[in-house]
Structure formats: C-alpha cells, structure tokens
Amino acid sequence: MELTRRQWLLSALALAGCPAAPALPAGLRGGIVGPSDLRGHQVRRRHSLPAPSLRWRTEVAILGGGISGLSAAWALRRAGLEDLLVLELEDAPGGTSGWAPGPVSPRPWGAHYLPVPSQHQRAVCTLLSELGVLQGFDAAGRAICAEEALCRAPQERIFYKGRWYEGLYLRAGASAEDLRQLDRFHAEVGRWVRARGTGGQRVFTLPSALGDRQAASELDRMTFADWLRGLGLTSSRLRFYADYACRDDFGLPASATSAWAGVHYFAARLLHPDDRPPEVLTWPEGNGWLVQQLAHPLGDRLRTGCVVLQVHPLVEAREGAEVVFLHGEQTGRLRARHVIFALPAFLRRHLLPPAHAAPAWLEAFQYSPWLVANLTLRNLPVPPGTRSPVPGFPLCWDNVLVDSPSLGYVVATHQREPPPPPDGVPRSAWTWYLPLGEGHPAEQRARLLQTPWQSWVRLLLQDLGRAEPDLAARLERVDLYRWGHAMVRPVPGLFTSGVLERAAAPLGPIHFAHTDLAGMALFEEAQHAGVRAAEAVMAARGHPFEALSS
Amino acid sequence: MQVPLLFLTVFVIATCGLAYELVAGTVASYLLGDSVTQFSTAIGLYLFALGVGAYLSRFLERNLVARFVDIELAVALLGGCSAAILMLAFAHSSWFRPVLYGTILGTGTLVGLEVPLLLRILRERMEFKELVARVLTVDYIGSLAASLLFPLLLLPRLGLVRTALAFGLANALVALWSTWLLGEQLRRPGPLRARCAMVLMVLLAGLIMADRLTALAEEGLYGDEVVWARSSPYQRIVLTRNRSGFQLFLNGSLQFSSADEYRYHEALVHPGVLAAWRALGRPPARALVLGGGDGLAVRELLRYDSLREVTLVDLDPAVTQLASSHPLLREQNGGALSSPRVRVINDDAMHWLDEAVRRSSSSFELVVADFPDPSSFAVGKLYTTRFYRLVRRVLVPGGVLVVQSTSPLFARQSFWCIVQTLRAAGLAVRPYHALVPSFGEWGFALAQRADDAPPPPPARPALPPGLRYLDERSLEALFVFPPDMAEVPVQPNRLNNQVLVSYYEREWKRWN
Numbered sequence A: 001m002e003l004t005r006r007q008w009l010l011s012a013l014a015l016a017g018c019p020a021a022p023a024l025p026a027g028l029r030g031g032i033v034g035p036s037d038l039r040g041h042q043v044r045r046r047h048s049l050p051a052p053s054l055r056w057r058t059e060v061a062i063l064g065g066g067i068s069g070l071s072a073a074w075a076l077r078r079a080g081l082e083d084l085l086v087l088e089l090e091d092a093p094g095g096t097s098g099w100a101p102g103p104v105s106p107r108p109w110g111a112h113y114l115p116v117p118s119q120h121q122r123a124v125c126t127l128l129s130e131l132g133v134l135q136g137f138d139a140a141g142r143a144i145c146a147e148e149a150l151c152r153a154p155q156e157r158i159f160y161k162g163r164w165y166e167g168l169y170l171r172a173g174a175s176a177e178d179l180r181q182l183d184r185f186h187a188e189v190g191r192w193v194r195a196r197g198t199g200g201q202r203v204f205t206l207p208s209a210l211g212d213r214q215a216a217s218e219l220d221r222m223t224f225a226d227w228l229r230g231l232g233l234t235s236s237r238l239r240f241y242a243d244y245a246c247r248d249d250f251g252l253p254a255s256a257t258s259a260w261a262g263v264h265y266f267a268a269r270l271l272h273p274d275d276r277p278p279e280v281l282t283w284p285e286g287n288g289w290l291v292q293q294l295a296h297p298l299g300d301r302l303r304t305g306c307v308v309l310q311v312h313p314l315v316e317a318r319e320g321a322e323v324v325f326l327h328g329e330q331t332g333r334l335r336a337r338h339v340i341f342a343l344p345a346f347l348r349r350h351l352l353p354p355a356h357a358a359p360a361w362l363e364a365f366q367y368s369p370w371l372v373a374n375l376t377l378r379n380l381p382v383p384p385g386t387r388s389p390v391p392g393f394p395l396c397w398d399n400v401l402v403d404s405p406s407l408g409y410v411v412a413t414h415q416r417e418p419p420p421p422p423d424g425v426p427r428s429a430w431t432w433y434l435p436l437g438e439g440h441p442a443e444q445r446a447r448l449l450q451t452p453w454q455s456w457v458r459l460l461l462q463d464l465g466r467a468e469p470d471l472a473a474r475l476e477r478v479d480l481y482r483w484g485h486a487m488v489r490p491v492p493g494l495f496t497s498g499v500l501e502r503a504a505a506p507l508g509p510i511h512f513a514h515t516d517l518a519g520m521a522l523f524e525e526a527q528h529a530g531v532r533a534a535e536a537v538m539a540a541r542g543h544p545f546e547a548l549s550s
Numbered sequence B: 001m002q003v004p005l006l007f008l009t010v011f012v013i014a015t016c017g018l019a020y021e022l023v024a025g026t027v028a029s030y031l032l033g034d035s036v037t038q039f040s041t042a043i044g045l046y047l048f049a050l051g052v053g054a055y056l057s058r059f060l061e062r063n064l065v066a067r068f069v070d071i072e073l074a075v076a077l078l079g080g081c082s083a084a085i086l087m088l089a090f091a092h093s094s095w096f097r098p099v100l101y102g103t104i105l106g107t108g109t110l111v112g113l114e115v116p117l118l119l120r121i122l123r124e125r126m127e128f129k130e131l132v133a134r135v136l137t138v139d140y141i142g143s144l145a146a147s148l149l150f151p152l153l154l155l156p157r158l159g160l161v162r163t164a165l166a167f168g169l170a171n172a173l174v175a176l177w178s179t180w181l182l183g184e185q186l187r188r189p190g191p192l193r194a195r196c197a198m199v200l201m202v203l204l205a206g207l208i209m210a211d212r213l214t215a216l217a218e219e220g221l222y223g224d225e226v227v228w229a230r231s232s233p234y235q236r237i238v239l240t241r242n243r244s245g246f247q248l249f250l251n252g253s254l255q256f257s258s259a260d261e262y263r264y265h266e267a268l269v270h271p272g273v274l275a276a277w278r279a280l281g282r283p284p285a286r287a288l289v290l291g292g293g294d295g296l297a298v299r300e301l302l303r304y305d306s307l308r309e310v311t312l313v314d315l316d317p318a319v320t321q322l323a324s325s326h327p328l329l330r331e332q333n334g335g336a337l338s339s340p341r342v343r344v345i346n347d348d349a350m351h352w353l354d355e356a357v358r359r360s361s362s363s364f365e366l367v368v369a370d371f372p373d374p375s376s377f378a379v380g381k382l383y384t385t386r387f388y389r390l391v392r393r394v395l396v397p398g399g400v401l402v403v404q405s406t407s408p409l410f411a412r413q414s415f416w417c418i419v420q421t422l423r424a425a426g427l428a429v430r431p432y433h434a435l436v437p438s439f440g441e442w443g444f445a446l447a448q449r450a451d452d453a454p455p456p457p458p459a460r461p462a463l464p465p466g467l468r469y470l471d472e473r474s475l476e477a478l479f480v481f482p483p484d485m486a487e488v489p490v491q492p493n494r495l496n497n498q499v500l501v502s503y504y505e506r507e508w509k510r511w512n
C-alpha cells in the first residue's frame, strides 16, 4: 500500500509539482483551431488546377495580409495610391500578429506587444500618431503614448522555487557576484548602444537595416551563449535572463541564437547606454489591435481566403506580373503592374518561377515552430480568511516560470476589464506560449503536428500547474494554434553573410517584404519591409511620397 | 461475504485517504502561501506517516475487525474535521504549524494502518497473490478518484471545510457497513455500531454547521462575532458585530463601522454636493456613485430631493445584494438601494465608464468614488489618471468628483498622490479631511471640472436637515490641513506604473 500510494504521489508530484493535475479535468473543452493547414498546403499543388474562373486586375497586388502586407497597403494609401488588392490565405488578416474574439476577451494568436518607439522610428511613430496612440515625444526622443495603450502595472513576474517575484531578472537571493555580472552585461550592451557605423549611424537600431550590420560582424560568428561565456558571464540568473529573451523574441535558445541578434535585442531600443528598456504597448488581442486598424480602411480591397499559388513576371516586364490564386474551389488570375511579395521567404520555393525559386542562399532561412494556447479560466470564490495583500507578487500581464520549456503566460484580461459575466462567474483569458526551438526544425514541426490536443493540454497543466495549483479546477477551455513556420531563426551568419540583402532585392516588378528580410520576427521589421517595398513601387512609378523607411 | 463489496470498501478508504492529504496541502497553501513548498511538505510528511502506520500495524494482534472499524472511525473524525481544525487553529492560536503537521501525521498514521490490517483480515479468504494485486489496484484507483473529485467538483462546490467533512462521512459509513460485511468475525458488533452512529452524528452536525465553523474561525481573525460571511469570486465579505455596533469587512479590511460611519459618509458626500450646487447655480440632479455598494453614500445623497437620478456602479453583486437585503444593512442605509430614484449596476467601474464614454450615453453633475483603499493593483487602477480622465468625460462642465483618499496622516504620500493624480487628469482639486474614530484621520479630495464652466447664477447652497456631523462651521474646518498632514511631493498614479500601490503598501506597513 505505502509503495503504490507513494509511487503514485511521487509521479504526480514530478508530473505537476502538486498532486492536482495528472489527468485532464472532465468537461474541459477546446481543440486545435488553426492555421488552415489544408489551404496552406495548396501551394504545392501547381498542376491539376481547374481552369481560372476569376480574373482580377489591379495596379499593386500585395500577397499576404500580415503586418508587412498591411503596412505596404498603408504606405501606398497614405501617398494616395488606392488601386491595390491584398490577397490573404486565411479568413482573417494578421498572419503571425493574428487574433481571435473570445468568450471573455479578444486574445492574440501570435504577437502581443510593441515597445514604445523613439522618434527616429519614423514609420512606427507615424502610424501610432495616426491611431491616436502617440501623443508626442519626451526630451530624449522617446514617444509619449496614451495611458490606455501602455501595458498596465504590474507588468512582469517570475516564478522560482514556489514563489512569484517581481520583474524578469530574478533579484531575490542574487549574490553580489550575480549583480556584478548583471552590471557587466549592461555595460557591454551599453558599449553597443554607443557604437557607430561607418556612415556615423548607430550599429544597432530599429529597423535593423538602417544600422550597420557589418560593423558588428564579429558578433555574428558566435552564439549569444558563447558571447556571454567569453565575457565570463556565467551567473545562472543572467544566463536564464538572456536565454529567456532569445526564446521569447526569436523562439530559439541563446545557445543557437547569433550573438548579433542577442545584442540587438538588448541594445537596439535604448537611446543611450544608461537608458531603461522602453515600456510596451499592448492590447487584449495583442498586436491584433494594430492589424484591425490597418485592415479596416482597406474594405474589400483585402481579399481573404485567397491562396496564392504562383507569381511570375510577364514576359515584358513593363506589363507587370501575374498571380495565380485559389479562392475556395475557384482558380483566379490577378494581373498587376507591381507585386509586393509579403510572404515568408521559404514560400519562394513554391510560388516563384523555377529560375528564381531556389537560390542557394534560400537555405539560410530556417524557421522555428511554435504552439500558442488560449485558455479560458473561471475565477473561484475567494477562500475564507483571505486578507490582502497576498504572499508573493500578484498576477501580472506577463508571467514567467524559471526552468520551464514554455515562456509562461500573458493575461489578455489584464489590459481591459471584461464586461460583467452574464452567469455571475467572472473569467480570465490567458495565452500560453511554447516555442519549439530546440533541435532540428523539421523534427519539431513533425512533433507539433502529430501531438494531439490532449497531450498538449497535459503538458500545459504540468507546466503551469506548479505555479497555479488551482489551474485544473479553473480551466474551462483550451484552444491551440500551431505555427509550423512561426519565426525565422536568427542563427550565426545570417546577419552579415549578405543573405538578407539578397533576399530584399526586387525581381523585376516583384518587390519583397516580410519580417524574414531582417532575420528576426518583429513588428518594426515587418512594417519597415512593407513600407520599403511600397516606396520602391512608388519610386518606380514616379509617384510622389513622404519617405518613412529611410 | 461478498468480495466485490469488500473492494468497494478499499476504494472508499483510498479515496478518503488521499483527500485528507489534499485538504491539508490546500489549507496550508491557502493560509501560508508558497504553495509548492506547502504541498511537498504535506505530501512528504503524509507518506512518512503512512509508513509509521504500516509499521505499527504489527502490534495489533487480536480482534482485527473491531480494531479496523475503530481505526476507520478515528480517521473519519480526524480527517473529516481536519479542515475545520486547521482553520480554527490558524485563527485562534500561534501554533498553526504544529497543529498542521500533527494533523497530517495523525491522519497519515491511521490511514497507514488500514490496508495492512485489511490484508490480514482477508488473508484467509483469498489466495495471497490475488489479494495483494486486487487490493492495491483498487487502492490506486481510489487515489485517482480523489485527486480528480477534489479539485474539480468538491472544492469549488462545497468549499474546504465541507469537503473534508464529506470524506469523513464516507469513511464513517464504511466503518458502519464493515460491521456487517465482516460481521462473522465480530463477537459483539453492538457497541461498535453505537460508536459508528456517534461519529456519523458528529460529522453530520459539522456538515450542517460548516458555515458556523468557518465563521468561528474568522471570528478569531476579526476579534468579533461573525454574523454573516460569504465568498464571492471578487472578495471575502464578512459582517461582524460587537457592543458598539456592526462592521463590514472586505478581504479582511474594514469598510465601515455602524457606530461612526455617519461621520465618514457625511464628509464624503455633502461637500461635493454643495460645490456642484454652487458651480451649477442650482442643486444637482444626477449623481453617480462608483463603488460604495453598501448604499451608505447613496443614503446621504437621497437627502436632497433635487437628486432625481442616482446611479450606483459596484463590481460585486454579492455586496449590493447584501446591502439591499440584509436587515442590519437595510436599516443602516435606510433601504437606499431600493429607492425608485436609484439604479444599481454591477460592473467594473473602469469598464462601465469606458463604455459610457464610448457611447457618450451619460453625464453627471456629481460623481462619488468610494472604493476600498488602493492596497492592490486591482483597486489601484481606480485611482489612476486614466480613470479620472474617464470620470472627467462623464462630468458636465462645473461638475464635481469626490474621492475617498485614504488617511493623510497614516498614508500621507498616498493621499497627496491621489490629489496629484486628479490634478494630472486636468481637474481642480480641493483636498479635505475628517476624523472617523474607526479609521482615524481620514482624507477626501474634491475635484472639479473647472474648464469652460459657464458662470453660474447666484445660489445659496444649504446642507440638508438631519446631519449629525456637519454644519456650516464644521464644514469649513475640514479644508484646513495642519503641518503634519501638509502636502508632500509625489508622482501621479498612472495605469502603467501604479506608484500609489507602492506608496500605500510602504506607508501602512509602518502602522500595522
């Protein structure tokens, strides 16, 4: 008896940290909701197409309704160029910044925040000021933003050995040596904030193309983890902090991320070496809010449910290009004078004419898969004897666990109060992020697609259950989104080998835009890529515009 | 004797055994925080105690069935009452940890005795390998059942005290039933059954009085008799009574005491009404109360016949229901919430204002913000520039906002932070204070939309009859601040920094 019970309890303990979560709670609902894999895989189907029944025409065809595609459309429309069409595969725009309405609150399926920009980020500042979010600049040049769009306090906490602490760097119990190393780290980052390139510009800035990548080429020859080790920065707290940053922003551990990208993460947004990282803008649906603002004015110029299958320049390049797409069961042809290819780089292989489909450098673009789970939880009655304040740091917007494969969870209901619950039971909405960045991408992608919903939910319960003992009792719904090619991997060599420049070069009437072109998946980079492509199109047409991308 | 029924016994025992342990772990982590440590310690100790029990079983030689029933009863009593015992111990003694670990060791030891005894009782009836396999299998399944039932069904539905008692009852029923099932090995089942009946009665009584038990535990925390208590998903609501009157607590902090709340509520409401009256040139007609679900601020507002519409927005339906239905509260607020002039809305004040501004559906001449003190981020957001800007947008030009602003004496920075925040939201502020014995020196801020207000026709605002604290002269005195409460430099409170919560925590720590 003791043995069996003991084994059982210990395995439950190992499984979940506390014995409440070995099996799935009865009545738990949810499922796998996206993306539309079937539709996505149509791009491999070049032959066996029905004869085209849709024929559309436009001046500028934008392929992909993610941030880069929508930003291209925004830049064209700002300059008065309205004859455009955006083709998007999914039923809603947004791509990796997509969102979904939810029973309690809208919630993100991908990107959830945008750091407050500084004045030199012209495109981001212009957009935010048009949206009424940006209200001016402080003396240092940092944007002043509307209070309701800034992430509310408390922002971040970290779970370590049974307790939550404020912030992302674990200060509790840090030794003098730990803190000395943290200072040293900041000093090194500060050095790169100060560094200037050959043209006098910053080495690290946003968008990164406006910096001087080559001036930090030594960083691109090693991983971020090696860089830290080389500086003698071995404190486990610091290593966790740096590793978390890489996994959070790039979906890769520090041991696989180029030191160039790691330093970029910490240095690019600081205005001067002693600056603090900017605050972040966020909404319940994450950057999905920005997607809605960008997509709404497009009206029916945004065509969702359209899978682009082929793009080829017409024989005489002056005539533009033709796009073949599938819309439901119908095939369509879209003629356009210019095309903006706002799709991930790996799709070139399937969509471009054979001569351009597989340049050798395309191999440099590898992708990490991600799993994103949206949770609906009900709030339980407050137990007797409760007194505020509660022990440990209270629930934050971003809640991170040390020693976890996941990135923890973000609370959608943190940023806006949900309406009063019709049944009297208030609920919360959380988003759990799991990057699958370790090991080989193809294997991780296979794991992502083969693992059933139940197993993911069990993993989620194990992961969060140790910090949230009543999670199983509160959980009502778990919906999963599987990103096969979530983020381009910023591996050593990507930034200074010339690949990024080559990928950004236009192909006749076809211009390229996507966050991939920066080697990092970020709103600022996606927007820059879209605006830059739009400006190239306008320049080619001799159409006047206010330059935002340089 | 039917073998399957015997295994049902094992199943129930196993389920209960694990449940007691979950109860102990949960109580410990609720009350002590640090859930992982509490849970692991509880589990470790419990396992150890199971071993102790198993070892002790060798000293039981005769009358095994009778001993088994006794042990069942002991488990039922100790385990069943464990939650109540622990909560009482937490409230009433400084010995909580010894009691906690004692309860765990005791229950564990008794549970550890069960299965070895049962195996010995059944040894004769079945082949040994069969017996061990089956008993252990069922034991295993029982544990699983408990681990699922406990967090999913019982804890949310019954609460801790009742859940433990329910498992105790199941244990005692098994004991009673065993006197028949294993009856042939018993010489005199009569006294045993009587004991079973007694234990069953104790547990049943406990189940019926579970609320009373919880209240008893809370009286230890509050120091007075608890007359009503309930948990909503938002807060723990407790009503206590002593010689001076009755008191309302939310999450353990005092909201009012019937003995002197008139001072607080007269000071909260009347200066604002008079200021609005002066600015409008006539008595105000539309008022909004945010928070204040106890209905006491509304009672003061209803003294003015001019106020035709009073809207009350409070988050928690449990509080407004209590205020409109509990006799003590109804008497205190004069049935204010049932007045035809009053509309009660249960919503988050920030959410409601946001919607009201978006639809531009409401405007008010007077707004009273009567929230609990900003001791948490959840409440602190209702004291931010964002919140006051929203209020400003539902105020008519010249309209007035009054904010209860914690103590300018005990929490001087917090008080002036609220004043500073109101100014940062574009309001003209006049701070004041009053002495409320239950709270001490208490602060308020009167903020006015001074921009583009048309010059009012002359008016002679007057206090309504029936006030006990305020008259013309005492009213003026409220606005004078002695040096020890004078303004200090502070940051305004914004949604993205919530500095007020840290001021508040730092300042009140000094006094508690």
Ligand SMILES: Cc1cc2nc3c(=O)[nH]c(=O)nc-3n(C[C@H](O)[C@H](O)[C@H](O)COP(=O)(O)OP(=O)(O)OC[C@H]3O[C@@H](n4cnc5c(N)ncnc54)[C@H](O)[C@@H]3O)c2cc1C
Pocket: A043, A063, A064, A065, A066, A067, A068, A069, A087, A088, A089, A090, A093, A094, A095, A096, A097, A109, A110, A111, A112, A113, A114, A287, A306, A307, A308, A309, A342, A343, A344, A347, A370, A372, A433, A483, A486, A487, A513, A514, A515, A516, A521, A522, A523, A524, A526
């Ligand atoms: C889980 C996750 C979290 C993230 N969090 C953040 C964050 O917090 N902050 C941040 O700044 N960035 C974040 N990112 C990065 C995010 O990728 C970028 O911010 C940005 O959304 C990239 O936009 P894009 O247009 O370059 O690419 P995509 O988002 O890849 O857009 C491409 C679009 O093309 C569509 N498409 C694909 N194939 C076809 C086809 N054949 N035909 C038609 N359309 C097609 C896709 O459906 C998609 O809408 C996150 C990314 C992920 C995956």
